[in-house]
Amino acid sequence: MVKTEYVMLNGVKYADVSGYARDLPPKRREKIERLRFEKDKLLSLTAGMLIRNRIGNTPLSENEHGKPYADGGQFFSVSHSGECVVIAVDDREIGIDVERLPDRDYLQIAERFYHPNELAYVRRAEDSARAFTYVWTRKEAYLKQIGIGIATDLKAFDTVSGELSERVASVDLEGYVISVCVEDSERLQDVYISELELKEVFY
Secondary structure, three states: EEEEEEEEEEOOHHHHHHHHHHOOOHHHHHHHHHHOHHHHHHHHHHHHHHHHHHOOOEEEEEOOOOEEEEEEOOOEEEEEEOOOEEEEEEEEEEEEEEEEEEOOOOHHHHHOOOOOHHHHHHHOOOOHHHHHHHHHHHHHHHHHHHHHOOOOOHHHOOOOOHHHHHEEEEEOOEEEEEEEEOOOHHHHHEEEEEEHHHHHHOO
């Protein structure tokens, strides 16, 4: 099973949970300390706790593009947006993304970065903001799965039709969309997305 979990922070303040940073690896603590805003610190801390809770104390390494993975062959991906933080864990390369629904300017972004099929999908949707977010998270999840980030031509691949679309699962939340990309279409049936309570992350 591809383990995928999300937690909603629901107004938690960084000061309430900052002490948990001591349980994280030095690199994650340094990243948190470098962040300027309390909200960003909170999101990074929560992501770090999700990794720790699911990977344990297994040492982490990075590929040539900076994507981390656990030594011993356990792969994971994390993402956060707004009040939501997500993680996906698998024994193969995995990618996940969560985004809060936009309130403006998203059609201009779609015209600039989306494959023609994706742009058509957004334009014909009843809820174009959610359709836009659906596509964006699928693109991000795919790029994380292959481990290269967004430094590529985003128009060059289509996440809503064809072979690639069969490797990505997407879930609607209230105000958010989560997408998970797996290595091959057969693994998509193993994707299970569940919500965690805050006490399961910070305990």
